[in-house]
Amino acid sequence: MSEMKRPICLSGEGVTKVFGLGEKKTVAVDHVDFKFYEGEIISIVGESGSGKTTLAKMLLGLLSVTDGQIYYQEKLRDIRNRKKKKEYWKNIQAIFQDPFSSFNVFTKIDTVLLDCINMRGGRHLPKEKKIEMITEACSFVNLKFAELTNKYPFELSGGQMQRLMIARIFLLKPKILLADEPTSMIDACSRATILDMLMNLRNEIGMTILFITHDIGIAYYISDSVYIMEHGKFVESGTADEVILHSKADYTKRLISDVPKIYEEWDLTTV
DSSP states (O other): OOOOOOEEEEEEEEEEEEEEEEOOEEEEEEEEEEEEOOOOOOOOOOOTTHHHHHHHHHHTTTTTOOOEEETTTTTOOOOOOOOHHHHHTTTTEEOSSGGGGGSOSSOOOHHHHHHHHHTTOTTTHHHHHHHHHHHHHHTTTOOOOOHHHHHHEEEHHHHHHHHHHHHHHHHHOOSSSEEEEEEEEEEEEHHHHHHHHHHHHHHOOEEEEOOOOOOSHHHHOSSEEEEEEETEEEEEEHHHHIISOOOOHHHHHHHTEEEEEESSSSTTTTO
């Protein structure tokens, strides 16, 4: 399906976030415009402090917008009260950088996964059906529910926690998944596995995935569209090929040159 015919799921006009007042104010996100399409994989790439995580929190509704508008399914987003926020969160979910801070350590894994089914309207399903759905979700991420039942999140490894977060998404089936550096804490082999799982999830339920990352290599590997962020602004955007193979902005070119290449001698003088 071409981009023009694909519906827009999330967009923004002049979206801005300012922290503080007067001389102490910081403009973290500075009048950015964007359009994210259904079923698309988008990466927002930038160094630490570029504003990408602040933007992600605004998209999730965890931070208020200082100026500008965010639209969901081409209508002005309305998350004015808790009920409307909960409805919005049924359709937009997140995977964060630190899996250990994403779970309540005193809540058993069974409860974490059952809550996902209840949130999607499955509260009154028979217990056997719920267990079947949880087992399928765990199997999708190469976990065995029988080995997780009655355990607490802190009893799992970092890699298992990352997989459990994706199992949650499999059960919740949101329209949009926001993944903020979801593979930064795990080894290269597990990283590729997690990315493949997210790609499979996109293919399975037609989800839009928005990656927040500093890794331009991963962005090129996984993305349909790429937005490059510097000092709170988008300095370049377009298809992955346009932005990374034919980049125009100096900042993008520097990010690309900073990626070490195995077949070239590494220049460490700039480090």
